[in-house]
Amino acid sequence: MGNVPTITVNMDEKCKECGKGGATPSGLCLVCVVKAMKGKLMKTPTGRGFAAKWEAAQKRAVKEAKRQHPKAALTAISLFAGGKP
DSSP states (O other): OOOOOOOOOEEEEEOTTTOOEEEOTTSOOHHHHHHHHTTOOOOSHHHHHHHHHHHHHHHHHHHHHHHHOHHHHHHHHHHHTTOOO
16 A cells, blocks of 8 residues: 555644643644644744745646546536535
């Protein structure tokens, strides 16, 4: 079997966004990581930095998908934005 993705959570570290225990290497807990990925307002530089990196990665992924599979990418983007199949 191939590589298995893992998420490392250091339970001794506090989240730099909410202060609760259990931070990933990004400095955020899993709850705050999800908030940043959903575009929620982040109050710390660490949270805003993670959100900006995530948004940039999503834009690159969309650009690459459009390049490789133009019709499929437009359908996926439409569905993601709330469109109908």
